[in-house]
Amino acid sequence: MSNPRHFLTMDELTYDEQRHVLALAKKVKRDPAAYRSALTGKTLGMIFQKKSTRTRVSFEVGMYQLGGHALFLSGNDIQIGRGETIADTSRVLSRYVDLLMARVYGHDDVEELARYSSVPVINGLSDLHHPCQVLADLQTIEERFGRLEGLHLAYVGDGNNMAHSLLLGCARAGMSVSVATARGYECNPEIVTRAKAHAAAYGQVVRTVYSPAEAVEGADAVYTDVWASMGQEEEQEKRVKAFQGFEVNAALMARANENAIFLHCLPAHRGEEVSAEVCDGPQSAIFDEAENRLHAQKALMLFVMGAA
Ligand code: CP
Ligand code: NVA
Helix, strand or coil, X not given: CCCCCCECCHHHCCHHHHHHHHHHHHHHHHCHHHHCXXXXXXXXXXXXXXXXXXXXXXXXXXXXXXXXXXXXXXXXXXXXXXXXXHHHHHHHHHHHCCEEEEECCCHHHHHHHHHHCCCCEEECXXXXXXXXXXXXXXXXXXXXXXXXXXXXXXXXXXXXXXXXXXXXXXXXXXXXXXXXXXXXXXXXXXXXXXXXXXXXXXXXXXXXXXXXXXXXXXXXXXXXXXXXXXXXXXXXXXHHHHCCCCCECHHHHCCCCCCCEEXXXXXXXXXXXXXXHHHCCCCECHHHHHHHHHHXXXXXXXXXXXXX
C-alpha cells in the first residue's frame, strides 16, 4: 500500500498543493452537488480528546455531503481513555475506516496516530497546530481580496496553535505575517524560522513583535484567538493580566488598512481578546470563516483521499 497522505501541519502542503486545495474548496462551495457522491461508501473516524463545535460539525456534515459517513469517537469513550496505546488504536481503526481526523492535546499524539495509520490522518487541532482552520482562513481572505499573495496578516495574542498554523500557512501562500504576543507567550521559534524561510521565497516578511499597534500597521487582515486555549483553563486569570493591551478593538483596527478584515477562529471571548464592536462589526468576517471550514475541509478530504 502506498503511504497515506496525512495533513498534520500547514507545512505539509506545497504552494501548488495549497493552491489546488483552495481552488477545490471554491468549487465545492459554488457547486456542492457536483461532489455529492465523491466519497460514497467511505467512512471518516473522528477522535476528539477536546471539545469542539465547528470542527466536529463541519467534518461530519462535510463527509455526509460527499456521500460518506463520519463516526464521532470521544476520547473518553474509546479505549484510549483507559490506556490503550495510540499506536494500537491507530492500527485497529485504520482497518475499519478510510480516513481519520483527531483533535488532541500533545502534537506528538497526532504524529503517533499518523505513524501507525494505513489511512490518511488529519489534525483537527493539537496544542501546536490547527491547520484545518487556516485552510478556511485562507479561503476567506481570498474571497474578500481576490488574492493572497502580497497581503499582510497581523496576528495579535497568544503564540499558540493558531499563531503557528497562520505563520506557516500564510507565509506559504506568499503573504507577510506579523505576530504580536505578550512577553513570555511567544511562538515556537522553530516554526517562526520555517515561516520566515517560506515568506522570504516570495519576497514577503514574517515579523514577531510585542506591540499590537506595530503588528497591525498596514495589515489587510487582523486575527486574534483566545488567550487561554483548551487545556490552559487554570491559567485564565494570569493570562488576562499578561495580555492587557492586546484587545483587538476599534482603535487597533483603525491602525490597520482601511479595508482590513477581522478574523477569529472562534469561540471568541468578547471583552477579552476582541471587543464586541469589532467582533460583530462591519469588518468582521468570522461567520464566513466558520462556514468555510465546511468547504475547505471537504476539499481537503477529497485531496488526501486522492478523489480530486
Ligand atoms: N475553530 C474551531 O476549531 O472551533 P471548534 O473548537 O468549535 O471546533
Ligand atoms: N487556540 C484555541 C483554538 C480553538 C479553536 C484552542 O486551542 O483552544
